[in-house]
Amino acid sequence: MSASPLLTARALCAGYGDFQALFSIDFDIQPGEVVALIGANGAGKSTLLKTFVGLVPIRDGSLTFCGLDVSKTPAHALVSRGLALVPEGRRLFRGMTAEDNLRVAADHAGQPAAGTRPWTLERLYDLFPILAERRAQAVEDLSGGQQQMVAIGRALMTQPKLLLCDEISLGLSPKVIAEIYDMLPVIRQAGTAIVLVEQDVSLASRSSDRVYCMLEGRITLSGRSSEVTRDEITQAYFGVKHDLG
Amino acid sequence: MTWVDAVIQGLLLGGLYAQYAIGLSLMFGVMRIVNIAHGDLVILLALIGISVSAAFGLGPGFIMLLMIPLGALIGWGLQRGILNHLVGNDPLPSLIATFGLSLALQNLMLTIWQADTRSLDAGALAIQSIDLGGIHVGVLPLGIVAVAALLTWGLHVVLKTTRFGRALRASAADKDAATLSGIDTKIVYAKATAIAVAILGIAAVFQAARTTVSPADGGAQLIYAFEAVIIGGMGSIWGAFAGGLILGVAQVVGSRIDPGWGILAGHLVFLLVLAWRPQGIMSRR
Amino acid sequence: MTASTILVHRHTLSSRIAITVALLLLAAIPTMPFWASSGQIRLIIELSCLIAIAQMWNLLAGYGGMVSVGQQAFIGAGGYSLFVLSVYAGLNPFWSVPLAMILPALLAAPSYLLLRKLDGPYFAIGTWVLAEVFRLVTGNLQVVNAGSGMTLRAMGQFTAHQREIGLTILCALLLLITVGGTFLMLRSRLGLAMTAMRDDPVSAASQGVNVGRMRFGIYVVAAMGTGLAGAIYYMAQLRISPSSGFDPYWSSICIFIVMVGGIGRLEGPIVGALLYFTATRLFGHYGASYMIVLGLLTLLIALFSPGGLWGLFGKLRDWPWFPVGHRLEYRQRGDA
Numbered sequence: 133m134s135a136s137p138l139l140t141a142r143a144l145c146a147g148y149g150d151f152q153a154l155f156s157i158d159f160d161i162q163p164g165e166v167v168a169l170i171g172a173n174g175a176g177k178s179t180l181l182k183t184f185v186g187l188v189p190i191r192d193g194s195l196t197f198c199g200l201d202v203s204k205t206p207a208h209a210l211v212s213r214g215l216a217l218v219p220e221g222r223r224l225f226r227g228m229t230a231e232d233n234l235r236v237a238a239d240h241a242g243q244p245a246a247g248t249r250p251w252t253l254e255r256l257y258d259l260f261p262i263l264a265e266r267r268a269q270a271v272e273d274l275s276g277g278q279q280q281m282v283a284i285g286r287a288l289m290t291q292p293k294l295l296l297c298d299e300i301s302l303g304l305s306p307k308v309i310a311e312i313y314d315m316l317p318v319i320r321q322a323g324t325a326i327v328l329v330e331q332d333v334s335l336a337s338r339s340s341d342r343v344y345c346m347l348e349g350r351i352t353l354s355g356r357s358s359e360v361t362r363d364e365i366t367q368a369y370f371g372v373k374h375d376l377g
Numbered sequence: 378m379t380w381v382d383a384v385i386q387g388l389l390l391g392g393l394y395a396q397y398a399i400g401l402s403l404m405f406g407v408m409r410i411v412n413i414a415h416g417d418l419v420i421l422l423a424l425i426g427i428s429v430s431a432a433f434g435l436g437p438g439f440i441m442l443l444m445i446p447l448g449a450l451i452g453w454g455l456q457r458g459i460l461n462h463l464v465g466n467d468p469l470p471s472l473i474a475t476f477g478l479s480l481a482l483q484n485l486m487l488t489i490w491q492a493d494t495r496s497l498d499a500g501a502l503a504i505q506s507i508d509l510g511g512i513h514v515g516v517l518p519l520g521i522v523a524v525a526a527l528l529t530w531g532l533h534v535v536l537k538t539t540r541f542g543r544a545l546r547a548s549a550a551d552k553d554a555a556t557l558s559g560i561d562t563k564i565v566y567a568k569a570t571a572i573a574v575a576i577l578g579i580a581a582v583f584q585a586a587r588t589t590v591s592p593a594d595g596g597a598q599l600i601y602a603f604e605a606v607i608i609g610g611m612g613s614i615w616g617a618f619a620g621g622l623i624l625g626v627a628q629v630v631g632s633r634i635d636p637g638w639g640i641l642a643g644h645l646v647f648l649l650v651l652a653w654r655p656q657g658i659m660s661r662r
Numbered sequence: 663m664t665a666s667t668i669l670v671h672r673h674t675l676s677s678r679i680a681i682t683v684a685l686l687l688l689a690a691i692p693t694m695p696f697w698a699s700s701g702q703i704r705l706i707i708e709l710s711c712l713i714a715i716a717q718m719w720n721l722l723a724g725y726g727g728m729v730s731v732g733q734q735a736f737i738g739a740g741g742y743s744l745f746v747l748s749v750y751a752g753l754n755p756f757w758s759v760p761l762a763m764i765l766p767a768l769l770a771a772p773s774y775l776l777l778r779k780l781d782g783p784y785f786a787i788g789t790w791v792l793a794e795v796f797r798l799v800t801g802n803l804q805v806v807n808a809g810s811g812m813t814l815r816a817m818g819q820f821t822a823h824q825r826e827i828g829l830t831i832l833c834a835l836l837l838l839i840t841v842g843g844t845f846l847m848l849r850s851r852l853g854l855a856m857t858a859m860r861d862d863p864v865s866a867a868s869q870g871v872n873v874g875r876m877r878f879g880i881y882v883v884a885a886m887g888t889g890l891a892g893a894i895y896y897m898a899q900l901r902i903s904p905s906s907g908f909d910p911y912w913s914s915i916c917i918f919i920v921m922v923g924g925i926g927r928l929e930g931p932i933v934g935a936l937l938y939f940t941a942t943r944l945f946g947h948y949g950a951s952y953m954i955v956l957g958l959l960t961l962l963i964a965l966f967s968p969g970g971l972w973g974l975f976g977k978l979r980d981w982p983w984f985p986v987g988h989r990l991e992y993r994q995r996g997d998a
Contacts (some may be wrong), residue, residue, distance in 0.1 A: 209561075211556075226551075469925075473961075481956075488950045
């Protein structure tokens with residue numbers, strides 16, 4: 133393993149208002165790695181991603197990104213440091229064209245990582261040719277798959293070193309899911325590490341190097357995707373025989 | 378002929394309302410906030426302008442050059458100091474805060490300038506007019522409409538084509554997603570309010586040059602701006618411009634029917650639009 | 663072993679005391695003409711009207727989620743109803759007071775149906791426009807003497823003492839209806855729905871609360887209560903004019919009282935009204951400077967203490983006066 137992880141969380145606790153959603157999370161990801169984050173609905177996966185990008189306040193523990201403490205960095209400033217989230221439900225800017233959605237992110241992008249090629253509109257349109265055709269259309273008139281491409285593209289335009297993807301397959305047809313997942317190796321080869329939150333456990337395992345499983349706001353399992361067994365995942369996922377470890 | 382004249386005079390009056398409405402529409406569109414002190418800020422800037430003009434003998438053009446940055450500064454401060462803490466789904470906190478501000482501002486102005494009405498001496502410009510087939514069209518009012526159109530067009534271009542415009546539209550559409558795209562929404566909001574109040578700086582000088590101002594006038598200006606926005610269609614700046622002109626026509630035509638019914642006619646047109654076409658006349662829906 | 667029971671109750675010691683004191687005070691108001699000075703009675707009439715108007719604004723904004731800056735529409739409508747009924751229908755002014763709630767209700771229903779099309783803060787400005795419409799129409803109507811306003815000559819048939827007796831009874835009833843009525847309404851099943859709506863209109867709607875109908879009802883009821891207070895207030899004044907009855911300053915008072923006292927709590931408007939009333943007696947003569955302070959205070963409350971004074975007090979001591987919820991008490995009983 134590389135000596136300097138890209139993002140490290142230690143004993144991270146976070147939550148909204150009176151409600152604590154995350155308990156003592158330990159999490160690492162190396163540059164160029166793909167990590168899957170699985171768990172049942174409400175396990176805290178989305179909250180963990182939102183905590184990483186600064187949308188949920190951290191109560192305790194530490195969070196470092198590229199070797200710097202970011203536990204108090206405001207969300208918009210993390211983006212220019214190279215941390216991007218593709219939010220659940222896409223959250224595109226309605227009323228704006230596909231290209232303007234992408235341009236907004238490009239406007240506020242940080243410096244791409246040393247030695248990597250920056251993401252440009254041209255490069256993105258090479259990755260998703262359909263978006264080049266639809267660039268002038270309002271995003272709400274695009275299909276679900278195309279909208280998801282815009283959402284991923286928008287995140288890439290911020291030149292991320294780490295791309296967090298929250299349920300990018302949700303509500304899409306298997307064909308479109310396959311299309312989108314086929315793009316992940318391309319993004320990764322460009323030098324971007326990826327965290328995938330995914331409902332489909334086998335898709336998540338196939339697409340990742342390592343996997344974390346969450347239950348009730350805690351990490352219950354972590355390991356190499358090729359090494360963890362279905363049984364271990366089931367236990368970590370549902371909490372069966374949780375106490376026996 | 379008198380009715381043609383009434384309509385034209387109404388359009389000319391509406392130019393001023395359009396200028397008030399642009400900022401109100403912009404702030405609501407981006408933050409879903411209504412600044413109740415919007416009209417009081419027009420009056421404040423106008424009174425400052427009149428006092429500065431009297432003290433240093435400056436002309437209206439120069440005063441406008443001073444009031445625009447002053448307005449921007451006030452808007453920036455208002456957003457950073459007060460409104461940024463209150464932006465959210467609940468309209469109550471920002472309404473109450475700006476209501477309190479409005480009450481304080483009105484009475485502050487009353488303390489400083491007393492209840493007198495004042496105006497800015499625009500010199501020859503105030504009385505010049507051109508004759509259009511028997512209808513006298515004042516040069517100053519014509520200039521006001523032209524500036525209103527120019528401002529609307531300018532803002533439209535800024536929103537559509539610039540980096541800042543995109544950030545503004547993105548923040549309006551989805552605040553969190555805008556943050557995730559690297560936008561500091563608090564700065565964007567502060568710029569939006571700065572623009573809104575800077576435009577009031579222009580409107581204030583025109584208002585003071587065209588008619589008179591007194592400390593208690595702010596409420597009426599807010600209502601006119603609001604009616605213009607709703608008549609034209611919420612969230613459309615061209616709508617706010619058109620709404621301002623329509624309101625002006627309604628008021629002038631109404632007052633020609635009966636001098637007591639001018640402002641009321643404006644309110645009635647607003648209520649009719651609300652009843653029959655609540656999305657506004659400029660909306661495509 | 664220990665057995666534990668959970669007791670559910672509504673009242674606390676503080677609420678029993680407060681309600682008893684409130685009822686005693688209400689009962690004392692009509693006795694005032696027999697022991698208090700006319701000046702004192704005038705003050706109590708004004709205070710009662712302030713509490714009632716503020717409580718109605720609290721119902722509207724604090725529970726209905728509808729911020730209004732145009733409640734003067736209904737104050738004026740209530741006041742003018744009384745004057746018109748007395749002058750043109752020749753009714754006894756005292757008996758006209760309850761009838762003065764009809765016009766505000768009739769105006770409020772279509773007003774709400776128009777205004778509900780306006781989004782959030784625009785609703786508030788819309789209420790102001792309507793109030794202005796009412797003011798301008800009244801100011802142009804010769805029937806009600808246009809801009810110069812009306813005088814309640816019929817009050818001349820009563821002696822000053824009789825007028826005071828009538829007005830103090832009306833004030834006690836006004837408070838009973840507006841404060842007591844809101845209290846009872848909030849404690850009913852309807853109140854549960856209203857509280858749910860206050861806390862989160864979207865999830866209340868998903869729980870089967872018909873938010874639109876509730877808001878309509880609240881808007882009309884608040885207009886009636888406000889109109890009643892307006893009728894009593896202007897009956898005591900003996901004069902009404904469009905610029906006083908429809909004065910936007912009424913809204914400033916409502917907002918100040920409720921926000922400073924504590925919005926969304928029954929106690930808030932009472933605390934706020936007492937504070938405003940006292941402050942105005944003490945500092946009112948500073949005029950505009952006093953108003954600047956009121957404005958800034960409203961601004962500061964919105965920024966730093968949205969729960970108002972009652973909210974601050976509630977953090978220190980849990981001593982409710984008018985509890986509308988239920989309390990759970992957990993008691994452990996040792997097996998003696």
